[in-house]
Every structure is written in structure tokens, then in C-alpha cells.
Amino acid sequence: MTQIIPDRDKQKLKEILEQELTGDVNIAVLTQPGSAGLIVPGMPQRAYAETEQLLREVAELSPKVKLQVFNVQAEPQRLEEYSVAETPAIVFGVDGKRNLRYFGFPGGGEFSALLRDMVRVSQKDSEVDEKARPMVDALPPIHVEVFVTPT
Numbered sequence: 001m002t003q004i005i006p007d008r009d010k011q012k013l014k015e016i017l018e019q020e021l022t023g024d025v026n027i028a029v030l031t032q033p034g035s036a037g038l039i040v041p042g043m044p045q046r047a048y049a050e051t052e053q054l055l056r057e058v059a060e061l062s063p064k065v066k067l068q069v070f071n072v073q074a075e076p077q078r079l080e081e082y083s084v085a086e087t088p089a090i091v092f093g094v095d096g097k098r099n100l101r102y103f104g105f106p107g108g109g110e111f112s113a114l115l116r117d118m119v120r121v122s123q124k125d126s127e128v129d130e131k132a133r134p135m136v137d138a139l140p141p142i143h144v145e146v147f148v149t150p151t
Contacts, residue, residue, distance in 0.1 A: 001053060004054045005057045013058070014061040014062065017061055022123045023123065024066050024122070026066045027066065027092055028089075029068070029088065029089070030070050030072050031052050031087055032048050033071050048087065051106070054105070054107070072087055083101075084101060090106065102114060
């Protein structure tokens with residue numbers, strides 16, 4: 001498979017990661033290798049290999065990006081461990097929490113959101129105003145899903 005991030009963009013991306021990442025970013029990719037290329041009519045096609053490769057390319061650019069890749073066909077218990085039901089899944093972890101998940105291939109405009117969230121996780125910054133933080137912390141946990149269409 002050819003590289004996903006062009007060479008001309010890798011240096012700039014590396015500079016951004018060096019400047020912006022203040023702590024480690026733990027990322028787990030849950031995928032199903034061997035599924036790519038198999039086209040079954042009526043079944044959704046997912047970019048398993050591309051998702052894994054994209055995250056590997058990003059991880060190669062910074063020692064602060066700690067990547068783990070799990071094959072859920074070989075390790076189905078990882079689905080429950082990471083609280084996911086769909087693959088490919090990208091799960092960010094910090095301080096033992098795994099609250100931020102992406103499903104599918106984060107290409108196009110979604111890649112910038114992935115990078116922004118990577119930086120926020122690294123900096124342990126939710127961008128919630130300090131005055132509002134106690135109110136937000138008092139709220140019960142909720143489940144939010146955001147759906148996007150590829151650009």
C-alpha cells in the first residue's frame with residue numbers, strides 16, 4: 001500500500017506534533033486485518049488497512065504518540081475492553097480513561113479534527129472554561145455521537 005501522508009506534509013506535521021504535544025498520547029486502533037479488498041455486495045466497505053496505516057504514519061512522526069493496533073478477529077475481547085462495537089475504531093486514552101473514539105477512516109477534513117483531539121488529549125485540555133468546569137463536572141455522564149460524511 002502506498003503511503004497516505006505525502007512526504008511534503010510529513011515534515012510540517014512532525015513540527016506541529018513536536019510543538020503542540022506536551023504529553024504522551026495513547027492511541028489504540030481496533031481493526032480486522034484481511035478484511036480489506038473483500039467486497040461483499042450489500043455489506044459496508046471499511047478502510048481497515050488505511051486507518052491502521054494512517055495512524056502508524058502519524059506515530060512514526062513523534063515519540064509521544066504511543067500506538068497499539070489490535071486485530072479484533074484474533075482478540076475479540078478488545079471490543080469490550082475498549083467499549084466499541086464497530087471497526088475500524090480509534091480510541092484515545094489518558095489517565096486510564098478511554099472516552100474519545102473515532103470510527104472509520106479519519107481522512108479529508110476529519111484528519112484535522114483527529115490531530116486537534118490528539119493535541120488536546122496530550123495537553124489534557126478539554127477547552128472548557130475554568131468557571132464552567134465545576135458545572136460540567138457535576139453533570140451526569142452522557143453519550144454523544146457525531147456523524148460526518150467524507151469530504
